[in-house]
Amino acid sequence: QSVLTQPPSASGTPGQRVTISCSGSRSNIGNNPVNWYQQLPGTAPRLLIYSNDQRPSGVPDRFSGSKSGTSASLAISGLQSEDEADYFCATWDDSLNAVLFGGGTKLTGL
Amino acid sequence: QLQLQLSGPGLVKPSETLSLTCTVSGGSIISSHYYWGWIRQPPGKGLEWLGTIYYGGGTYHNPSLKSRVIMSVDSSKNQFSLKLSSLTADDTAVYYCATHHGAYCSGTNCYPHYLEHWAQGTRVTVSS
Numbered sequence: 001q002s003v004l005t006q007p008p009s010a011s012g013t014p015g016q017r018v019t020i021s022c023s024g025s026r027s028n029i030g031n032n033p034v035n036w037y038q039q040l041p042g043t044a045p046r047l048l049i050y051s052n053d054q055r056p057s058g059v060p061d062r063f064s065g066s067k068s069g070t071s072a073s074l075a076i077s078g079l080q081s082e083d084e085a086d087y088f089c090a091t092w093d094d095s096l097n098a099v100l101f102g103g104g105t106k107l108t109g110l
Numbered sequence: 111q112l113q114l115q116l117s118g119p120g121l122v123k124p125s126e127t128l129s130l131t132c133t134v135s136g137g138s139i140i141s142s143h144y145y146w147g148w149i150r151q152p153p154g155k156g157l158e159w160l161g162t163i164y165y166g167g168g169t170y171h172n173p174s175l176k177s178r179v180i181m182s183v184d185s186s187k188n189q190f191s192l193k194l195s196s197l198t199a200d201d202t203a204v205y206y207c208a209t210h211h212g213a214y215c216s217g218t219n220c221y222p223h224y225l226e227h228w229a230q231g232t233r234v235t236v237s238s
Contacts, residue, residue, distance in 0.1 A: 035224040043230075044228040044231055045228055046228070050211070090159075090225070098172055101156055
């Protein structure tokens with residue numbers, strides 16, 4: 001069981017907006033920036049959001065991130081079929097001295 | 111554009127040691143801009159960070175695997191490597207190497223920042 005908690009699944013239809021949550025504690029999300037990764041089927045993860053709300057070049061502005069206290073969220077607006085993937089949050093944990101990943105959320109229905 | 115190429119065996123026997131090598135192109139292994147990380151993903155499961163190394167030999171380890179993991183950097187070949195010992199079936203996974211975007215520092219505490227570039231993973235099966 002992951003220290004960072006994500007819902008195992010989320011669903012949406014094309015054009016909709018969906019939000020994926022990531023819940024942690026003070027020693028991880030509470031104290032450190034959160035990053036999000038997208039993993040399309042059969043491929044390596046890809047950086048989607050870094051430092052809570054920053055998008056790397058090439059990532060559409062349909063993807064946005066936020067953090068409040070010990071939780072973070074990834075929002076995807078204007079859902080497209082190619083957004084069907086697994087999404088992982090990640091951050092550093094000061095107590096464990098480790099990089100932590102959330103368990104991942106599978107986005108389906110597109 | 112930085113690129114990573116991961117190489118290693120597809121099948122290893124229980125109790126043996128897994129050796130993986132990640133070759134870097136489009137950038138230097140000795141650059142202070144990058145830290146070099148290892149991640150794995152068991153079949154049908156999520157991502158697990160194994161450890162990170164930066165040039166100069168500094169390392170960060172997953173506490174649950176620390177006794178079994180050795181990481182190294184070879185500047186002459188622009189490569190970094192992972193050795194995972196005492197393998198069991200639970201080590202069966204897709205393994206990835208990746209770059210961190212340097213370090214994130216908060217006060218005097220510094221740690222690997224986000225994972226920026228990923229290699230295509232390699233599937234490793236532990237079986238006799």
